[in-house]
Amino acid sequence: MRDTLVILDYGSQTTQLIARRIRESQVYCELFPWNTPAERVMALRPRGFVLSGGPASVYEPGAPTLPAYVLESGRPVLGICYGMQLLAHALGGRVGRAPQREYGPARVELIHPLSFLIPLQAQPQVWMSHGDRVEELPPGFIVLARSLNSPVAAMGDPDRHLYGVQFHPEVVHTPAGREILRRFATEVCGCAPTWTPAAFIEEAIASIREQVGDGRVLCALSGGVDSAVTATLVHRAIGDQLTCVFVNTGLMRRGEPEQVVRTFRDRLGMPLVAVDATEEFLAALEGVTDPEEKRRIVGEKFIRVFEREAEKLGRVDFLAQGTLYPDVIESAAPDRPGARRIKTHHNVGGLPERMRLRLIEPLRYLFKDEARAVGEALGLPPEVVWRQPFPGPGLAVRVVGAVTWERLERLRAADAILLEELDRAGLLRTTQQAFAVLLPVRSVGVMGDCRTYEEVIALRVVTTEDFMTADWARLDPDLLARISNRIVNEVAGVNRVVYDITSKPPATIEWE
Ligand code: XMP
Numbered sequence: 001m002r003d004t005l006v007i008l009d010y011g012s013q014t015t016q017l018i019a020r021r022i023r024e025s026q027v028y029c030e031l032f033p034w035n036t037p038a039e040r041v042m043a044l045r046p047r048g049f050v051l052s053g054g055p056a057s058v059y060e061p062g063a064p065t066l067p068a069y070v071l072e073s074g075r076p077v078l079g080i081c082y083g084m085q086l087l088a089h090a091l092g093g094r095v096g097r098a099p100q101r102e103y104g105p106a107r108v109e110l111i112h113p114l115s116f117l118i119p120l121q122a123q124p125q126v127w128m129s130h131g132d133r134v135e136e137l138p139p140g141f142i143v144l145a146r147s148l149n150s151p152v153a154a155m156g157d158p159d160r161h162l163y164g165v166q167f168h169p170e171v172v173h174t175p176a177g178r179e180i181l182r183r184f185a186t187e188v189c190g191c192a193p194t195w196t197p198a199a200f201i202e203e204a205i206a207s208i209r210e211q212v213g214d215g216r217v218l219c220a221l222s223g224g225v226d227s228a229v230t231a232t233l234v235h236r237a238i239g240d241q242l243t244c245v246f247v248n249t250g251l252m253r254r255g256e257p258e259q260v261v262r263t264f265r266d267r268l269g270m271p272l273v274a275v276d277a278t279e280e281f282l283a284a285l286e287g288v289t290d291p292e293e294k295r296r297i298v299g300e301k302f303i304r305v306f307e308r309e310a311e312k313l314g315r316v317d318f319l320a321q322g323t324l325y326p327d328v329i330e331s332a333a334p335d336r337p338g339a340r341r342i343k344t345h346h347n348v349g350g351l352p353e354r355m356r357l358r359l360i361e362p363l364r365y366l367f368k369d370e371a372r373a374v375g376e377a378l379g380l381p382p383e384v385v386w387r388q389p390f391p392g393p394g395l396a397v398r399v400v401g402a403v404t405w406e407r408l409e410r411l412r413a414a415d416a417i418l419l420e421e422l423d424r425a426g427l428l429r430t431t432q433q434a435f436a437v438l439l440p441v442r443s444v445g446v447m448g449d450c451r452t453y454e455e456v457i458a459l460r461v462v463t464t465e466d467f468m469t470a471d472w473a474r475l476d477p478d479l480l481a482r483i484s485n486r487i488v489n490e491v492a493g494v495n496r497v498v499y500d501i502t503s504k505p506p507a508t509i510e511w512e
Pocket of ligand 1: 295343344345389390391392393433467504507508509510511
């Protein structure tokens with residue numbers, strides 16, 4: 001059994017980051033809602049626990065508590081923010097409301113330099129976000145660090161390996177945080193850094209073989225990295241017992257349908273059924289301009305086409321899906337904030353429920369960056385591994401207004417220029433999403449002494465960590481000028497280019 005840490009989630013916005021940082025140290029960890037039954041958590045035989053932050057106050061009626069099995073296990077514990085307050089509260093210390101809430105950057109002074117906290121000495125800046133604080137230490141504990149507003153910014157009982165930090169080591173604004181979590185995992189908990197792509201691939205292949213036996217597996221390829229890595233892993237495991245289906249919706253970017261066939265059929269030798277359903281999708285979208293309606297139509301149509309193709313294949317026992325860990329975590333905790341529907345997200349490649357196939361989800365414990373690392377280790381080409389996210393409804397939500405073949409082609413041409421220029425400037429990996437949007441607005445222009453009255457292209461280029469919030473990329477004006485010039489000169493039907501300078505929130509990344 002591999003060395004594993006368990007993170008108990010108390011509802012902080014940054015809990016997933018704790019897991020990502022620990023995984024970056026090549027230590028495996030899993031995240032559970034704090035009230036998960038003990039047997040499920042302890043089945044992993046965790047070598048230590050991290051208690052996340054959270055919005056509650058330990059004295060509030062009904063506030064989340066520290067389950068008894070955590071301390072009974074005798075394993076090391078690191079409480080972060082609310083997690084530290086819980087530890088203090090549970091062990092006989094006292095937590096109280098701080099006279100001044102502390103949000104944002106703070107400096108800490110290390111009082112008792114334990115090895116795992118030593119990185120704080122060199123980089124004392126930390127990120128705080130709390131209203132409560134530990135006022136009185138539990139018996140056996142000592143103060144390890146303090147800040148202006150937190151006399152106990154870190155505390156510990158080294159004999160019992162119990163620690164708490166009031167600040168958030170998981171966020172980038174705590175520069176020493178990554179190293180603190182790494183040392184906690186490896187030095188305090190004794191986990192070996194064995195969580196590598198190669199180790200994952202070996203285990204995943206063995207477990208897919210065991211699960212599938214001599215069954216037949218179907219996988220929907222979308223062109224995105226998740227389904228590509230899933231299909232490649234399953235193919236490595238069971239070879240031609242896998243069939244991939246790729247539905248060309250006619251709503252992809254320029255060259256993408258060809259690239260899927262080239263990579264998976266020609267280069268990797270996978271059995272691949274490629275269906276061109278462009279006309280069906282365009283017919284279903286004809287005259288539709290409402291964004292949600294477009295999303296619904298594309299989602300439904302996709303399932304219908306996929307089911308039809310799957311039926312032609314005869315016997316199929318399993319469906320392989322590229323579900324990632326964040327989806328698993330979110331469905332385990334459905335009442336987390338953010339439940340209000342802004343857009344209906346459809347994942348092309350999503351499960352047609354009626355097909356009642358058993359699922360194979362080899363990536364269900366991976367974060368996106370880990371899936372990419374696995375893709376690289378599997379030898380997938382960089383343009384697949386580093387492909388930026390693309391919405392399930394495809395260009396239907398980037399052609400604002402009516403979706404016609406002519407407008408799609410216009411958008412594809414402009415989008416290809418944008419990507420080519422960003423790539424040339426080395427910006428395709430440093431901006432997380434970049435695309436063109438075709439607006440249903442015509443404006444007057446003048447070209448070669450003649451009046452033009454044509455459509456507008458908006459460029460959307462954003463930087464983001466998690467796609468929940470995003471900022472517009474501050475691109476070099478000369479680069480923007482070159483892109484704009486090329487689009488107006490090379491794309492028929494477009495005479496004006498604008499750059500979207502709205503962050504998310506208040507805007508969303510996509511326009512529809
Ligand atoms: P928004 O526009 O909501 O997008 O800021 C956030 C991220 O999600 C992508 N997106 C989708 N992905 N199916 C998907 O799989 C969808 O229906 C969908 N809609 C938006 C968007 O491209 C961005 O990365």
